Amino acid sequence: MYQVLNCLVTEHDWRLVVLGGAICWLASAVAISLLHRARASQGRTRAIWVGLDAAVGGCGIWATHFVAMLAYDPGAGAGYNIPVTLISLVFAVAISAVGLGIASLNERRWTVAMGGAVVGLGVAAMHYTGMMALELPARIVWSPGIVLASVVFGSVFAAMALVVAVRRDDRSHTLAATGLLTVAIVSHHFTAMGAVTLVPDPTLVIDELTIAPAALSFLIAVAAFAILGISLVAAMLDRRSSSELHQQKVLLDSAIGNMSQGLCMFDAEGRILLFNERYSEMMDRTGMPLQGRMLIDVLQDQKSNGKWDGDPDEFFNMVVAAAKAGETLTRVVTRNGRSIRVVDQPKKGGGWVATFEDITEWQQAQERISHMARHDALTNLPNRTLFREQLEKALRLAKRSDQLAVFCLDLDHFKEINDTLGHPVGDALLKEVARRLGECVTEHDTVARLGGDEFAVVQFCSDCDPSAVSLLASHIVEQIGEPYDIGGHQLVVGVSIGISLAPEDGKNPDELLKNADLALYRAKADGRGTYRYFETGMDARAQARRILELDLRAALQRHEFEVYYQPIRDVASDEVVAFEALVRWNHSLRGLISPVNFIPLAEETGLIVQLGDWVLRQACMDATGWPDNVDVAVNLSPVQFKNPNLVSSVKAALRASGLPAHRLELEITESVLLQNSAATLAVLHELRGFGVRISLDDFGTGYSSLSYLRSFPFDKIKIDRSFVNELTTRDDSMAIVRAVTSLGKSLGIVTTAEGVETEAQFELLRREGCTQAQGYLFSQPRPAAEVNTMLSRPRARIVA
Template sequence: MPTYEAVVLGSLGRLTDRTALVVSREGQAETVLWAGAQFQDWLQGDAQGLPVSQLSDEVCQPVREIVAAALDSSEPAFARCDRISEGVVTTTGLVGVPLANGWGRPLVLIGLADDGVRTELVQAMFGATDQGMLALSTVRDPDGAAVDFKIVAANQGAHRLLNRAPGALHWQRLADVLPGHAANDVAAIFSDLVETGRRRVFELTHLRPDGGPLYLKVEAGSIGDLIALTLTDVGDIKARDASFRLLFENNPVPMWVTESGSGRFLAVNDAAIEHYGFAREAFLGMRLSDLAAGDDVSNASGAMRDGPLLHRIVDGTPIEVNLFERAVPFEGREAVIGAAIDVTERRRAEARIAHMAHHDALTGLPNRVLFGEHLAEALARQERSGEAALLFCLDLDKFKIVNDTLGHAAGDALLSAAAGRLVGCVREGDIVSRLGGDEFAILVRCVESPLLLHSLTLRIIDELSRPFRLDGQDCHIGTSIGVALLPQDGRDPEMLLRHADLALYRAKAAGGGTFRCFEPEMEAWAQLRRSRENDLREAFARGQLSLVCQPLLNSLGGGVTAFEALLRWQHPEHGAISPAEFVPLAEETGLINPIGAWVLRTACAEAATWPDHIRVAVNLSPVQFRNRDLVDTVKQALAESGLAANRLEIEITESVLLAEEAANLAALHALRDLGVRIAMDDFGTGYSSLGYLRSFPFDKIKIDRSFVSQVGVNAHCTAIVRAATGLGASLGIVTTAEGVETASQLAALQAEGCDEVQGFLFSRPVPAEEARSLIAGTIARAA
C-alpha cells in the first residue's frame, strides 16, 4: 500500500510542487520529510530529509512558527518569510495545514501562498560612508495593523553607531535595539510612514558605551512595507566649539564650512582635502561654486537643488555627491557647514543593478525578462510590417555530467564558452539569451527562407559539438534545439516559448544532438505525458504495479544462482507500459522513491521464500541515492522480510557515481557494511567503468548485452568480454553476461570464463510463482 504522505501529496495535483511535508516532535518542527520541486527551488537546495534546524535562519524561524501555530490550533496557520539576497528582500506568504496520520507523528503541510514580493534596496547601504544605514520590515498583526518592525539589513556604520557587533542587528526587533519609550516613539513614526508613504527627518538620542548621549539625525522613508533609514551622528555639531572641531576635523566624511552668501570656504577637514585633492591653501582660496563640474554653479550647493550634485576633483574628474548643509555660527559670523557623501560608486552600482535585472550575471546575455521584452517587440514589429522571425530554445546535452564530475566552476566556464559560441553563430541584431541553467534562447529576425532555419540549426549543433577545453581536458557535450516560428506558432511571448520548449523536449526525446520544429500535435503529446504521469500515480496507489523475475544461472553448471526483480506496469486501458517510458517519468516526478521502496520490500519478501543459496537482484535509480533514507529503507526491507543481507544484490549504473560521487560512494559503503552485495550494471558502456572499479569494491560486474550479442562474432566485442572476465577473475569479482540468446553465445562466454549468464536463451522474466517452479525444477534435476 502507498504511504499516507504519498496519498496526500498525490491528491494535490500540480499544487504538490509548491508544498513541503514537515514532521513534528512534541509540537515542534523537526524534519522536512518531502518537498516539491518549486518549494525546493524556493529553498535554493534539496531539503528532503533535512532537519529544520539546518535551514537558513530566515526560513527556519517562520517554518517553526507556522508548524507550532498549526499544531496548537489544529487549524491552518499563516506566516510571512522575509529573505534577503544581493540587496533584494523577498517576502513570501506561507500557509500551514496540520495533518494526522497513523504512526503518531503529526505532520504539517506547508505551501507557498504566493510567488513572493521582491523589494530592491537601491540605496548604497554597504558603501564606504560612515553613516549608519538600515532597512526594516513591517510586522503586522492578523488584522493587518503594523505592530512592530524588524531589521533586515544594516551596514557597519549602523552597527558602530548603535554599539553592536558586526551582524548582530540583523533580524532584531525595534524594542531589542532601543529603550522602551524610544522604541515606542520611533515605532509610531514608522507606522505613520508605512501608512502615508511620507518621509520624515527627526533626531534620536542614544546612549554611548560610556553612558554619554549620542545625537543621531534620522532620515526615514517607506517603500511599501519596508522602512529605509539613514543615521547621521550630529552630536558634535550640537555640542559646537570643541565638540564641533572634534567632529569636523576627524570625520572621515569630507566636510567644510563656507561663508553664508558668498560660499567662500572658511575651513575644510582632512577628509575633504584627501577626497577632492586640493591643498588646504587652495581650498581656502576657493568658493563652493568652484567645485561645480562644468559651468552650472547650481551643481555646487545642495541648497539650490534636490538630488545628487555634480562636483569635480582636482584633476577635473566629475563625481556625484549628496551634500548635507546646515546653518551654524562660526567664529562670530553666519556660516554653513556642509558634508559631502560621494555617491558615484552607488550610482554606478545602481546602473549595474539595473543591468543585472535584465542580464544574466554569468554570461552577460539578456535574461528571461529582457528576452520576453524582445519577443514582444518582435511580435509588434511583425504586426506592423509583417516581418517574420524564428525562436530557438536549446539546452546543452550532457551538461550535468560535466558539472557533476568537474565541479560547478567548470560548469560555469562551459556555460560562458557555450554562450560565446552561440553569439558567434548569429548575425548582428539577432538576440541570444540565457533563460536559466543550461537553457538558452535565440531570436532570429528577418527569416528569408527555410534554408536559413536548416543551416543555422546545423551550425549551432556543429559549434556546440566541438570539444570544450576545461581544466586541461576536452569535454564533449552537444545541444538539442526546439524551434517555433513567429507568428505561426504563437502571438504572445509565453505561448511562443512554451511551443519552442515542447519542440525542444521532442528533440531530446529523439536522442539529442538534433532539432525539432513545433507542430500542433506536440500539445497532445504533452497532454498525454501529463495524463501518463497521473496514471502512474494512480497505478501505484492502487497496487497495479508488479514484479517479474528473470533468472541468472551458473554458466557451467546451469543452476539458478539469483533472480533479477524487474518492475512492470499493466495499464487497464493501454496494456503493458514499457519501463523505458514510465521509469524516467517516475524519476522526474519523485515517485521513484516510494516505488523503489515498494520494489525492495516486495523483492526481499519473495526471495525469503526461496532456498538460501539463491539471491535476488534489485536495480536502484540514481535518483534514489538523493534520498537520505535509502540505507534505512534497505535495512527495513531486510528486517521485515527476514532475508539475509548477503542474499540481496543492488545493481547500479555508473551514473550513480557520476552524480554527487562522494555522497553516493558513502551510501554504497554503508549498504556494503550491511552485508548487501553491490553490482555494476551495463559494464563497459560508460565513461569511467574501470576507474569506478578502483574507487569501490564491487561484488559483481554485468557485461552489457551490446557486447554479448556479438561475442564470438565481432573480434572487438569478444576482446572486451575477455578483458572484463579476466579483470573480474583477477579482482575476485563475479562476472555476469546479460542478454544471452543463442547457444553459440553461451559457448563463447563459457570459453572466456564468464561466471553467470542471463537472457532469453534460459528464460524470459516471469511472475513470482513461475520463478518458484523454475527453482523447484532446477533442484529436481540436480537431485
C-alpha cells in the first residue's frame, strides 16, 4: 500500500491526474446511462445500444489511462508503440462489450455482477496492454501481489457499479453507479501503477513507431471529451424521449386498463401484441399466458379445456385471412351467459385490433322492443301483426280434414266499467280476461288482443269433431262471464263472439277476419253474451254502414265536419309547441259522432281521401294565424297513401294557406308502411324533401317499427297512450318508455307521449327525457276558436 501511495504522490502530476479523473467520471456517467437504454430495449436494438455503450465506455477508459500516463513521470524519456496502443483500445472496447452484454441478459443480480466483473477485467486488459506499449530505456518489473490487487479492485467495484445501476433507473442510483465505476477504473489504474518498478537499461532503444506522451495524451483528451460529450448529450436526449414515451405509455396503459371494452392487438401472424384485463375476463382467458402467444395456441388450449366450440384452425385462418384482405369482421359470441360483440379491425402494415363489447343488456332491450312490436303491451298477448302471421301459418298448414276457425271477441259493456271505475281497473280486467282466454284454448290455438276490448282466437284442430268450435265458443262465453274481483270491485262482463270458418267463409286472413267481424255484430245485435257463425245473409250491418256512408258523403257537402285541436307541449319548457288536428262530425240528426265510428268507414269506402284533404287544408289555414313557433300535426290514413295525388294535395294545402312547410307535421301509423313499403317510403321521402316533418304514431302497438326506423328517418316517434297509462303502476311500462326515449335520443328523433293524464306521468316522462307530451292533463281537443286561449293560459291541472 505504501508503494502505491508513494507512486501516486511523488511520481504523478496532479493536474493531469484531475484531468484523467474528469474523463473517467464522464465516461462512467455515459456508460451507465447507455446501459439503462440497452436494458430497456429488445433484440437488435439492444445489441446496438450495448455496442455503443462499449465503444463509448472503452474509449473513455482508454483515454483515462493515457491521460493518467501523461501525469506519470518515469524519470526518463518515453514513447508509446502505436500498434500496441491501438490493441489496448480494442481490448477495452471488446471486453467491455462482453461484460455489458452479460449484464443486459436478465434481472438476476449475480448475472449483472458477473457482467460488471468482466468489465473490470476489460479495464485490466486495457491497462496492462497499454503499459506494454510504453517504451523507455528501462525494464518494467511488476509486483505480483499489487497487480492481483489492482485486478480485484477493478472487477469488484465495476460489479458493484452495475448492480447499483440496474436496481433502479433514477438520479440517485445513476450517480452512485457512476461513482463506483469511476472508483473501479481509478483504483485499478493507480494500484497497477504502484506495482511498477523501473530498472534502467541503456541497451533498450525506443522504436521509431512511437508517439510522444504529451502529443498522445493531448489528442486523446480532446477526442475523449468530444466523444463522451456527444454521447452524454445523446443519452440525455434519449432518456428524455424515453421518459416522455414512458409517460405516454402509462397514460395509454391506464386508458386501456380502464376501458369498459376488451381490447387485443395482433400482428400479421396472429401473435398477441397487446391486451387488457377486460379482454381476458370477457373471453374467459384469465390465468392464461397471453403476451406474445399465437392466437391459435390460445384457442387450442381453450378447446382442450372445453371453453371453445368449433374448429380453432378454421377460425384462426378465417380471421388472419380477413385481416390480410383488409376486411372488418363483426360477430357475436356467448361467454358465461353474456353476449359479446367482437369487431376485428385490420391495421395498416398488417395484423388487426379486436374489440370486445358486452351487449347483453343492449340485446335484451332490443328483444324487449321487438317483443313489444309484436305483442300487446298490457296483456302480453300477440298483437294484430303476430295474430295475422299465426293465422296465415295455420291456413298454410291446414289440410282438408283439419278444422280452422277464427273468433272475433268483443267485451260487453266494457266501456261503462272503464269510464266509471277508471283505466287502471279496466286494464286489470283486460289482463284477467286475457288470462282466462289462454286457459280456454290448447297449445295449437292462438289468442290475440287486437286493441281496446277486442280479442281474437284462431282455433286449429286436426281430425276433430265439428262441434269443437261451438264447444270452445260456449266455454269462452261461460268463463269470461264469471265474476271478477278487481281492486276490491266485483265485476261481471260478458263477451260477444263472431266466428268464421276456413275455407267456407274465406281463404285468406282478411276475409276470415271480416266475416268473423260481421258475425260479431250479429251476436251483439242478438243481445250480446253469445256467439254467432258467419252467414252469407248477414247484410243488416252492411246496410247500416251503407246509410252511414251516404250520410258521410252528404256531411262533406253540408260542411258538418269541424277540426278540433289538442295541444302538444314541450316537456322541458312546458310550453305549447304544436297542436294535433282532430276531425269531429256534428251530424244534423245524430249530433256529435265519435271519429271511432266514422273514420274506419271513411277508410273502407275511400272517403277518407276527400275528408283528409279537407282536414289538411283547414288545419294549414288555421295554423297560419298561430305564432310562428307553433306547428300543426295532421294524421294521414293508410288509405290516403294509396292516392297518387297525396303529395300534390299537401303542396296545394301549403301553397293555399301560405304555411311554411317546416310547420306542418304529418302523422302516420305503422300500418301505413305495411301496404307497399317501397312506394310508401318514396312518398315519405318526397314529402320530407320539401320540408314537411314526418311522425310515427302509436309506436309499438300494432306492427314492427324497428325496421321502419332504420329505413326512414322519422322526425318524431309518438309513444302510445297504453304505455303512458301504466307508467306509475308497472315497471315494464316504465322500462318500455325508457327504451323508446333512449332509442329516440340515439337516433336523434323527437319522442312524444300521448294520453298524459296525471302530473305523476308527466314528471316521469320529464325525468326519462321524453321530448313532448299531450293529453287531458293539458287540454281536451278544442275548436279552432279556442286555440289562442289554450296558448295564452297555463296548462290545466286536470286528472282524467
